[in-house]
Amino acid sequence: MNQNLDPKHTSRLAQKWFKEKHIKVLEWAPSSPDMNIIEHAWEMLDRAVHHRDHRPSSLEELWEALQEEWAKLDVQAIHHLYESMPRRVEALLEAKGGYTKY
Template identity: 40%
Template sequence: MVWGSVSQNHQTELVVIAGNFNSVRLQGRPPPSLQAHPDMTLQHDDATMHTARSVHDMNVSVLPWPAKSPDLNPIEHIWDLSDRRVRAIPPRNVQELQGALVEEWGNISQQELASLVQSMRRRFTGVLNATGGHTRY
């Protein structure tokens, strides 16, 4: 499991987490990326781990996001990009995988981040025009 966050002008370090990461493991503490940047607004997918009371008690600003909505979070594209880059030279074990993920995370350019964040208006417009149906995003 890994945790990282991005914005148009910033990306946090990628944190590798051994085992499952759930609301119990959070123990009322925001992940390191949110601790370092308390002014960030978290956009998440409404997974149970993200919506648990212990997460709400952390006083983290969360973007309102409707249930069963299209997944338009730009970080999904970052995960996909990282996955494709890591698979180009497949790691042989967990340690190599962790190292490759951290390395590729660090290789994501500021231009790529800005482009993804700036594409949000087009993504939202596409979903609205498709009345929630399939889009190219």
Template identity: 40%
Template sequence: MFWGCISSQGVERLVEVESTMTAASYRQILSQNLLASAREMRLDEFIFMQDNDPKHTARLVNDWFDENDIDVLEWPPQSPDLNPIEAVWAYIKFKLSKIGKLSKIELREKIQDIWYSLPQTLIAKYVKSFHKRVLEVFKVKGNNTKY
């Protein structure tokens, strides 16, 4: 599993999660990578987007967001179709499907290669589609969308 950070400016850090993710390990990933990624993207202010996975919304994690003055977007339940990074993961899976069988090591390397070569214009398109995605959810009254 990987944790990745994107903005309309492109991709930033990609972190391989080698063991079962817990609230504590998620907080550690955030503390080691989120603010550094924001600095590297020259983001003075940003709103962080994540799903409602219990480890993402645990008090331990929310306390870290509060301590670091990070605004987190409130997220509706069961709404992965809203999150632009899901389109990035789908794109990576599509690229991997064109390659064929890989060893675990080759797969890790290929995921990283694809991640760091993603065009900024593609990421910007996915991020900018968020508004359309939200409108689509309202249009279909919370049912599944094309995203």
């Protein structure tokens, strides 16, 4: 289990519970790099929805806007994210799991 130093995970009560249940806890940096490229795609989608002439005012409108903007996302940009993974992993290894430009 990873706790990322979240206070609700690091309280004495939580620590005691993990110990009693024999759950091993992984050490995890509080601001470890997010290597998940989908986060960048979500950000592109979020920007596209927020820059629409008419912002969604209901869940139904939001769902429709998300679907429309997802269909318009630049496939080359997504491909570029995918192609960047080897560089991302290399940077992460060089940083020994610390901060990277990604």
